[in-house]
Amino acid sequence: MAIIVDKTQKRRDIALASKSIILDKGIQNLTIASIARAAGIGKGTFYEYFKSKEELLFELVEILMHAHNARIEAQLEQAERTPEKIKIFADFFYDEESGELRELYKMFTGISLLSPQEEMKAFQTECFDYYYAWFEKIIEEGIERGELKPVTRQMTGAIFATAKGMFIISETTERNCDLKHEIHTYVDTLMALLACEGEDV
Amino acid sequence: MAIIVDKTQKRRDIALASKSIILDKGIQNLTIASIARAAGIGKGTFYEYFKSKEELLFELVEILMHAHNARIEAQLEQAERTPEKIKIFADFFYDEESGELRELYKMFTGISLLSPQEEMKAFQTECFDYYYAWFEKIIEEGIERGELKPVTRQMTGAIFATAKGMFIISETTERNCDLKHEIHTYVDTLMALLACEGEDV
DNA sequence: AAAAAATGACTGACCGTCGGTCAATTAAAA
DNA sequence: TTTTAATTGACCGACGGTCAGTCATTTTTT
Numbered sequence: 001m002a003i004i005v006d007k008t009q010k011r012r013d014i015a016l017a018s019k020s021i022i023l024d025k026g027i028q029n030l031t032i033a034s035i036a037r038a039a040g041i042g043k044g045t046f047y048e049y050f051k052s053k054e055e056l057l058f059e060l061v062e063i064l065m066h067a068h069n070a071r072i073e074a075q076l077e078q079a080e081r082t083p084e085k086i087k088i089f090a091d092f093f094y095d096e097e098s099g100e101l102r103e104l105y106k107m108f109t110g111i112s113l114l115s116p117q118e119e120m121k122a123f124q125t126e127c128f129d130y131y132y133a134w135f136e137k138i139i140e141e142g143i144e145r146g147e148l149k150p151v152t153r154q155m156t157g158a159i160f161a162t163a164k165g166m167f168i169i170s171e172t173t174e175r176n177c178d179l180k181h182e183i184h185t186y187v188d189t190l191m192a193l194l195a196c197e198g199e200d201v
Numbered sequence: 202m203a204i205i206v207d208k209t210q211k212r213r214d215i216a217l218a219s220k221s222i223i224l225d226k227g228i229q230n231l232t233i234a235s236i237a238r239a240a241g242i243g244k245g246t247f248y249e250y251f252k253s254k255e256e257l258l259f260e261l262v263e264i265l266m267h268a269h270n271a272r273i274e275a276q277l278e279q280a281e282r283t284p285e286k287i288k289i290f291a292d293f294f295y296d297e298e299s300g301e302l303r304e305l306y307k308m309f310t311g312i313s314l315l316s317p318q319e320e321m322k323a324f325q326t327e328c329f330d331y332y333y334a335w336f337e338k339i340i341e342e343g344i345e346r347g348e349l350k351p352v353t354r355q356m357t358g359a360i361f362a363t364a365k366g367m368f369i370i371s372e373t374t375e376r377n378c379d380l381k382h383e384i385h386t387y388v389d390t391l392m393a394l395l396a397c398e399g400e401d402v
Numbered sequence: 403a404a405a406a407a408a409t410g411a412c413t414g415a416c417c418g419t420c421g422g423t424c425a426a427t428t429a430a431a432a
Numbered sequence: 433t434t435t436t437a438a439t440t441g442a443c444c445g446a447c448g449g450t451c452a453g454t455c456a457t458t459t460t461t462t
Contacts, residue, residue, distance in 0.1 A: 042413040110314030112373040125374040158387035165366025172313040173326040186359035203430040243440040
């Protein structure tokens with residue numbers, strides 16, 4: 001043996017070193033050579049740590065996700081009412097702090113749609129399950145506390161998907177709508193409809 | 202002059218000739234040469250009619266969209282109540298007839314997310330506006346007829362986006378949920394909440 | 403403790419492939 | 433015959449991916 005390198009750590013280092021260029025140019029428009037250059041390593045070394053550009057993206061998303069999750073968790077603990085919690089959840093799609101992760105997530109989704117690989121789907125599923133479990137808990141607590149009608153359960157998946165759909169639309173069309181406002185209005189309106197007291201809106 | 206070719210028609214012909222291979226392998230995994238071969242033309246000729254693979258995809262989507270629109274329009278005319286109309290609309294995301302267009306739309310969205318070009322966005326916006334206008338009309342009629350509460354207006358965009366979000370999730374994760382059932386349940390539940398008579402669910 | 407051997411990290415030259423161009427060719431029209 | 437739209441595939445540069453060789457460090461031998 002010789003020069004034992006912490007492979008896991010170096011993977012992270014390379015990923016983080018290429019973060020800005022990826023966010024700047026988009027992974028699609030980058031060559032492996034330029035990524036390696038940005039990370040200060042040779043092209044061959046890149047392949048020592050990643051199978052492809054896509055794998056680098058995984059790594060980056062995973063790193064940023066951890067930071068994001070910690071932020072969300074802290075915010076959720078402070079929130080009281082269900083609509084607030086859902087909004088914290090949906091913040092991802094428009095707030096400043098999530099900007100970088102959101103941009104990577106966009107590329108990520110694009111790749112998934114274009115060339116559905118097994119690893120890709122597995123990772124997406126992992127992320128989805130993680131956040132969906134959280135979301136379900138919020139809804140379930142809302143029902144238990146009497147803030148939401150039980151029928152909300154039938155809509156959990158759909159509500160979860162709505163913000164994602166709105167985000168994709170806003171990103172792929174010229175409709176530069178105010179995502180924050182639109183999502184908040186949606187959540188407020190829906191929550192009023194789902195509230196147990198017969199508040200007419 | 203010599204050999205006057207109907208450029209527009211030939212564009213369509215080339216697009217349709219390469220449809221099956223695109224649906225089969227996915228546009229990402231095809232070379233221009235293989236597309237040209239499938240269409241029975243030389244590589245140079247391909248560039249005479251399309252700037253890129255993406256443009257070919259545009260053409261195909263446009264062709265299939267026209268057929269799809271005609272089908273939808275016919276169905277909508279027969280439908281009576283609002284929930285039915287919305288379901289006809291959402292059919293796109295799971296029914297057999299829309300399979301090919303849906304597959305192309307997936308690739309299309311993927312490209313839009315990965316490398317946002319101006320032309321791409323413009324075309325996506327065009328498609329979006331077309332269908333959204335239709336959708337808005339359905340909701341508006343529902344309100345006028347007294348089937349829906351006026352507050353529905355605040356949610357039109359969000360409801361429109363929901364099926365899209367659910368579709369993207371089902372395509373990018375291993376969650377092979379029954380999209381048709383999930384969407385129908387969502388529509389029924391939401392419509393019940395939005396119905397003017399105070400039907401408790 | 404010095405030299406030799408072993409090992410793994412690292413690299414860029416190299417190879418095959420692909421996107422895109424263009425000079426040459428074809429064939430209808432004038 | 434000349435003109436010109438249409439077509440083509442050979443060609444080029446760039447890219448992804450590989451691999452033989454180099455280097456730095458540890459381990460073993462003397």
